[in-house]
Structure formats: structure tokens, C-alpha cells
Amino acid sequence: MRTLPLLAALTLAAAAVLPCAAPAGADGDSVRLDIGEAPGGHVRAEARWAGDRAPVVDGLDGTLAATAPDGRSAGPWRLVGLPDRPGTYTTREALPSGHWRISVGCSQPARGRGVRELDVDGRAFTEGPVAPQLAVPLGAVASGAAHETTDEATTWAAIGTAAAAVLLVATGLWMRRRPPW
Known part of the structure; x- marks a missing residue:
């Protein structure tokens, strides 16, 4: 026996x-979206897991919409990943100059939302080419980018x-x- x-x-x-x-993707049950700068009118949003603040690098299905105090509106526009900044997303479309109330949201890989008022300078971005970076399909953040970063939770x-x-x-x-x- x-x-x-x-x-x-x-x-x-x-x-x-x-x-x-x-x-490793089970970092939490929600995504935190922080709205940042807007070079050339392209608003950037940083997507991080709410639980451990690790960047969301794959499968983000999100949109951006904006309204101005004068009644203008823009979006909803699809968020796309920036290949040189894992966890950072933007839009192919650019907001015109002005004061905007911007809201971003995502449904995948988990729900998330962020809202911020931002002054946007819609003039051409002069620090480098924006368009080639934005040509990356959703969820296809530079192939090696997701593997170059190792967060502490994954290691443990x-x-x-x-x-x-x-x-x-x-x-x-x-x-x-x-x-x-």
C-alpha cells in the first residue's frame, strides 16, 4: 500500500x-491609465496594472476621446502602442491646439479609465518623426520590448x-x- x-x-x-x-500577466484586475504629454497633438497615455504598476505591454484595446470648452469634440480614436516606450500608448490622429478634457478607456486585457484636462499644442512635433512610430498595429509593441523588461513580480x-x-x-x-x- x-x-x-x-x-x-x-x-x-x-x-x-x-x-x-x-x-505573469495576472498583475491585477484593472488597468490604470495616466494621461501625459501630447507632442504634436498626439496625446500619450501610460497603461499600468493597478496592482503592481507593471506596464501593460500586450493586448490593450483602448480608445481616446476629447472635448473642448467651446464644444469641439474629437474621437473616439483607437490607442496604439509606442514601440520605444513599453506600456505607453497614443493615437494616429492628432488633437488641434487648445484646452481639452481628455478621457481614455480600455476593455482589454482588463478595464481601465483615465481623465485629465490638458493644454495641447497641435503644432508639428519637431523632436523626431512621429508617424513611423505610430504605424505599429495594436498589441504589437516592438517585438523585443516586452521581453527586455522584467518586473519583480515575474522574477519572484x-x-x-x-x-x-x-x-x-x-x-x-x-x-x-x-x-x-
Whole structure:
């Protein structure tokens, strides 16, 4: 009857592994959207997980809309990722100069919303080309960008998973060598 204690020990060891093996994307249940600068009228929004503030680098499905005090409105426009700034999103369209109340929202990978009043200078951005950076499809932030950043939570999850796997194997070997009960 050695099989029953061995199965019980392996089940307990597997239960220890499961909490450590949570996907790296499970950073929280909501996205925090902070509205920042607007070079050349292209408003930028930084998307971070509300729980650990890690950047949201994949699968953001979001929009931007704006209203001015004089009744003008713009959007909703789709947010696209900036390849050189992981977790930062903007629009292909540019707001004209003026004072705007800007709201951004997303539904994927989790719900999020941000609102801010901002003075926009819609003149051409002179520090570098904007259009080529905006030609990146949604969710396709520069292929290596997501892998270049390693947040602390992901590192600890990997260490925990490795330790639990070692514990599982050691428990199995120990139970196999013990005399029957």
C-alpha cells in the first residue's frame, strides 16, 4: 500500500506549485491609465496594472476621446502602442491646439479609465518623426520590448515555481525510498 502515501505527498506538493505558477500577466484586475504629454497633438497615455504598476505591454484595446470648452469634440480614436516606450500608448490622429478634457478607456486585457484636462499644442512635433512610430498595429509593441523588461513580480513567480518543482521531485524521491507504512 505504498502508492496511497506517495500519491498524497505528490498531491500536496502539486498544490504547493499551483499558486506560484500564476501567469505573469495576472498583475491585477484593472488597468490604470495616466494621461501625459501630447507632442504634436498626439496625446500619450501610460497603461499600468493597478496592482503592481507593471506596464501593460500586450493586448490593450483602448480608445481616446476629447472635448473642448467651446464644444469641439474629437474621437473616439483607437490607442496604439509606442514601440520605444513599453506600456505607453497614443493615437494616429492628432488633437488641434487648445484646452481639452481628455478621457481614455480600455476593455482589454482588463478595464481601465483615465481623465485629465490638458493644454495641447497641435503644432508639428519637431523632436523626431512621429508617424513611423505610430504605424505599429495594436498589441504589437516592438517585438523585443516586452521581453527586455522584467518586473519583480515575474522574477519572484519564476523563482517560486522552480523551488516548488524541486520540492515536488524531492518529495517523490523521498517517498519512493521510504519503507512502506
